[in-house]
Amino acid sequence: METKIRKYVSQKTEIPGPRSKALLERKVRNVPRGPFNNTTSFINVGEGALVTDVDGNTYIDLAGAIGTLNAGHRPQKVVEALKAQLDQYIHPCFNVMMYEPYIALAEKLNELTPGDHAKKTFFLNSGAEAVENAVKIARKYTGRKAIISFERGFHGRTYMAMSLTSKVKPYKYGFGPFAPDTYKMPYPYYYRAPEGMSEEQVDEQILQSFEDFFLGEVPADEVAAIILEPVQGEGGFVIPSKRFMQGIRRICDKYGILLIADEVQTGFGRTGKMFALEHYDVIPDLMTMSKSIAAGIPISAVTGRAEIMDAPNPGEIGGTYAGSPLGCVAGLTVIEMMEQDQLPERADVIGGQIMERFRAFEARFPFVGGARGLGAMCAFEMVKDKTSKAPDKEMTGQFIQECTRRGVIVMSAGLYSNVIRLLAPLVITDDQLAEGLDIIEEVLVELSDN
Secondary structure, three states, X not given: OOOOOOOOOEOOOOOOOHHHHHHHHHHHHHOOOOOOOOOOOOEEEEEEOEEEEOOOOEEEEOOHHHHOOOOOEOOHHHHHHHHHHHXXXXXXXXXXXXXXXXXXXXXXXXXXXXXXXXXXXXXXXXXHHHHHHHHHHHHHHHOXXXXXXXXXXXXXXXXXXXXXXXXXXXXXXXXXXXXXXXEEEOOOOHHHOOXXXXXXXXXXXXXXXXXXXXXXOOOHHHEEEEEEOOOEOOOOOEOOOHHHHHHHHHHHXXXXXXXXXXXXXXXXXXXXXXXHHHHOOOOOOEEEEOHHHOOOOXXXXXXXXHHHHOOOOOOOOOOOOOOOHHHHHHHHHHHHHHHHOOHHHHHHHHHHHHHHHHHHHHHHOOOEEEEEEEOOEEEEEEEOOOOOOOEOHHHHXXXXXXXXXXXXXXXXXXXOOOEEEXXXXXXXXXXXXXHHHHHHHHHHHHHHHO
């Protein structure tokens, strides 16, 4: 067991400890094996970027609940807002009796999201639900059926969202048939482009392939929308160029196709802007949001051009728990924190510190490649060697397990499950981040020596 004295990481037992082991036994007996678990410990309390498990071990959280905790674990302002809301009402259901926080959060998102056109917003429970409803709205407005997504994209686990998602295992295997009229196109992956092919050539090849697609697969006048992540999340933190994103916008404009931006993982300050599309000077027709919108309270949103959002008739979109008062007041408070504490700007500082270390790792270790990041959305790949770039899924698993044992929580991503991704809360301190990166480096050294 690691015995080195740390300022933030504290290890009082082996990982998992006895209480976590007891809970694991109960979990195995009572919970199906389908929901995956990144660690084998159970949380007791979270604060900012630190979590302490039921055995008293404290970790630095660099996973942030898969990007849900940009505002950190249990931000005090959000806790206070939730307590105040609980003293008024919990859930009258917006479809039965309306409440002001729903309207206030819609107003705020209409103001914040890219574009100065008239917008409208409505709320749901999860990112996948937001995607489902964005597709419904796009089809209703355009009168078209086809939806185009991208290779390696991830949009959720419901049937339409799963149909738009690219990775077969673990998301789609054995669950078909999937929703019809969904199609996938290539997405730039510059690290794995053919040797000698420039980023510009990659972009142009993909953009040009749309014209062939419209001739050979589905005509453009039957395509309702193109949906994409401005940075692919589960796909491995793959970052396209501004040239590519603007090219997609031009294709949409040329053929009357709606552009849906899936900002579920990239939104709310993660990339150094409130929304990642701001890096590309691209304005979507519809945007889906969730995760860090409310510091962990389940809520999602679809925001879009007012005339598009008004296409469905009353009762055609919504849900019993959609836009709960708790989620709305939490969302309003998180946005206030983002603005007052300048958390998007802080993301750039965090990302700069991470990428400085990641590039050093890439130069030092033969099995680290493809370091990349946008704001505080940072990753590197674990490969068998830098020449072949063959993914090393096994070493990736070992790395994550050893990081957890030493008190740092990280996650993998990517089509080949070989990408190490960091989604540190944007409230993490410089000292906490440095300690977490030091431990990551120690693990890489150990793997290199073995």
